[in-house]
Amino acid sequence: MAQPAEIEEKPGADLEEHPAAPKKSPLKLILILVVIMAVLGGGGFLAWKKVVAPMLSAKGKLETAGGETKAGTDSAEAALLGPIFVLDPFIVNLAGDNGRRFLKITMDLELGEVKLKEELDRRLPQVRDTILVLLSSKTYEDIESVQGKFKLREEITGRVNSYLQSGKVKKIYFTEFVVQ
Known part of the structure; x- marks a missing residue:
């Protein structure tokens, strides 16, 4: 009878079938x-x-029209925009409603001339005071509509310009307007 063939095992046979993972340096x-x-x-x-x-x-700095412009804005539009003076937010109780409603408003002033920034810095307490008095005299009904906001913008512009001597505020931009 024939003998079954013997299987020879080589000492490195297991290593060849399952190569070791290379060492990571x-x-x-x-x-x-x-x-x-x-x-x-x-x-x-x-x-x-x-x-x-x-x-x-x-915050509180002057930005000129020739500086950085936001992406997507027309360069001709940006060239027409004057220097901007940023005011800190105002928080006031509205007239009427026994002080239950308040207004938080932040605004930027567009200046006619760059030199007006220095005068605004000097007169900032007067400017903030006149704006605070005006805002606290308003009722919710005065400012709830778009027309009311436009009228408020005109009133603020007039009052601020009454203090200024070296130039005028061209326009006011409301950047935050919250009534609660």
Whole structure:
């Protein structure tokens, strides 16, 4: 009878069938982590420069029309826009309703001339006072409609211009208008 063939086992046979996973170099891992950190750091820096820093520096500063314009705005339109003076928000109780309603309003003043910024800086307490008195004299019914907001804008412009000597405020822009 025939004898079954013996299977020879080679000492390295298992290794050939299941090759060992190549060793990962810690240097390669560190290099990948450094690249990822550099990319994230660069992205954070760009986000800070483009988003956060302009928001922090815009408060109370003068921006000229020749400066940065928002994406999508017409350059001819931006050239017509005068210097902008940003006022801090106003929060006042409205007249009537026994003080149950209040108005939070933020506005920017478009100036006729750049030199007017210095005068506004000097007269800021007077300007804020006259605006606060005017706003607190208004009722909800006075300012709830679009026409009421336009009228309020004209009244504020007139009162602010009455204090100014070196130029005039061309227009007022409400950037926040909340009644509660």
